[in-house]
Amino acid sequence: MGLKKRKPTSKDIKIAITGNRNPLKSDHVIIKGVMDKIMSNSRVTEVVFGGAQGVDTVALLFALLFKQENPFHIHPRLVVMLPNTIEEQPKSTIDVTNSADEVIELCNRISPDDGFGSYRKRNEAMVQRVNRVVAFWNGVARTGTFMTINLAKSYKKQVEIIDIQGAD
DSSP states (O other): OOOOOOOOOTTTTTEEEEEEOOOOOHHHHHHHHHHHHHHHTEEEEEEEEEOHHHTTHHHHHHHHHHHHHHHHHHHOOOEESSSSSSSOOOHHHHHHHHHHHHHEEEEOOOOOOEEEEHHHHHHHHHHHOOSEEEEOOOSSSSSSHHHHHHHHTTTTTTEEEOOOOOOO
């Protein structure tokens, strides 16, 4: 007998995860604690990750671990939204990305010619899809994490900032 799926409601929570590229080992403890809390909240129906090296991949790994360790818990859907295609992802992220429930390829060419606009498009698509953003951030303003925080605020999304030490 499979797990029952409940009907979506307006109180459902969809969360985007954002963060820097080089979290420290001490940050992993923080990320795991936050992901366990998110994964155990029955109102969370979807968690969206950006597929980048660093926080995105570490957080997805901890979400997958939670699902494995809690097989009888109703889990949120895990979605990875990529700026381009899976083939263009860093090799170290491909296996974990493919373990998500859904992988969305936005197929925007990653190029310095447009200031890496594909990442901004991906971040905007993530923010538009959710009603909350959880940002693992080190306080540095010139980062994609900072841009995503401000984008989420401009869309009137709930933002939770988790302090970490790792760098971009």
